[in-house]
Amino acid sequence: MYVDEHGDDTSTTPEADSGNDELTVEMDGESYEVEENEDFDRDGHNDTAVVETEDGYIAFADTDGDGTADVAVEFDQDGNVVAGAEYDEASGEWVEEDVKSLPTPSGDGADEGDSGRDRQASDTDDKNDRETDDRDSGTITVDTPNGEVTAGEAEYDTDGDGVKDTAIVTDDDGTTYAFTDTDHDGTADTAVVIEADGDVTVAENTGGDDWKVVEEGHLNPDGTYESDSRPTGGTDASSDELWADAK
Known part of the structure; x- marks a missing residue:
């Protein structure tokens, strides 16, 4: 050529x-x-x-x-x-x-x-x-009035950003707790408590061991969620009753 x-x-x-x-x-x-x-x-x-x-x-x-x-x-x-x-x-x-x-x-x-x-x-x-987004928040801890507790490893990505941010645990009474670390600092920022009878409480951490209930609702027989109330400004969620089993 x-x-x-x-x-x-x-x-x-x-x-x-x-x-x-x-x-x-x-x-x-x-x-x-x-x-x-x-x-x-x-x-x-x-x-x-x-x-x-x-x-x-x-x-x-x-x-x-x-x-x-x-x-x-x-x-x-x-x-x-x-x-x-x-x-x-x-x-x-x-x-x-x-x-x-x-x-x-x-x-x-x-x-x-x-x-x-x-x-x-x-x-x-x-x-x-x-590859970075395929990481998770690691172990999530929860600051409660009863002291700091460990919720376990983050296993779910609830906001779809590629980072696992939520740990879910169920106690012996059938109450399920979903703790979400929204800012990936290892500490739970929101909590969803689903009791065995289907009652649902949603709370947000406002600093330290202070939590505010921001929504309450229940699960219908078909598994769908229905909100019962959305407290204005939130109500205090620091009672031992809410966190009784989160130990």
């Missing part, structure tokens, strides 16, 4: 005329600058340089956004695929590959530059964020 530095621009569509960029092609120890003049993925940005050769054409593309061609496909005069190759930076040679296995160009080709690498960095950051 050889590169004709004066290869004709074969683009004929307005899409192909937009975003022309210089693409570096390394060939036989020489560097050539060719113009991206074709839009392979039809996104309105040229990403492929088609240059004329003695026997037909070669399409060069920069698939990793570093400004240097890393993929080449050779065509004969009739447009039939003759061969495919991938550039090996380590050896500085083009290595013949099955055309079907070659990566394809996308975006704005060589003009992607740092943005291509930025996308990779962004993808890595997103992965790290997902």
Whole structure:
């Protein structure tokens, strides 16, 4: 193969005329600058340089956004695929590959530059964020008038933010307690108490071992919740009766 530095621009569509960029092609120890003049993925940005050769054409593309061609496909005069190759930076040679296995160009080709690498960095950051979000609040403790008690490990994510924030425990009498650590500091901020008969009490921590009841209700026979009242300003929830079994 050889590169004709004066290869004709074969683009004929307005899409192909937009975003022309210089693409570096390394060939036989020489560097050539060719113009991206074709839009392979039809996104309105040229990403492929088609240059004329003695026997037909070669399409060069920069698939990793570093400004240097890393993929080449050779065509004969009739447009039939003759061969495919991938550039090996380590050896500085083009290595013949099955055309079907070659990566394809996308975006704005060589003009992607740092943005291509930025996308990779962004993808890595997103992965790290997902891994971080898969954490939990750990063990949740509850400050009660009877002293600090341990509710257990956070096992449920009640607000859908990817962080497990709620521990649920049930005592011997069938009363269920759901303690939620909304700010992920390890201490419960809200508590939902569901008694065996279906009565429900919702309380919020107002500091230390002080709690206020903010809502009361009950579970219907079909399991749905129905609010009975929403106390204005909240009522005191520091009685031993509410926390009797939360020990």
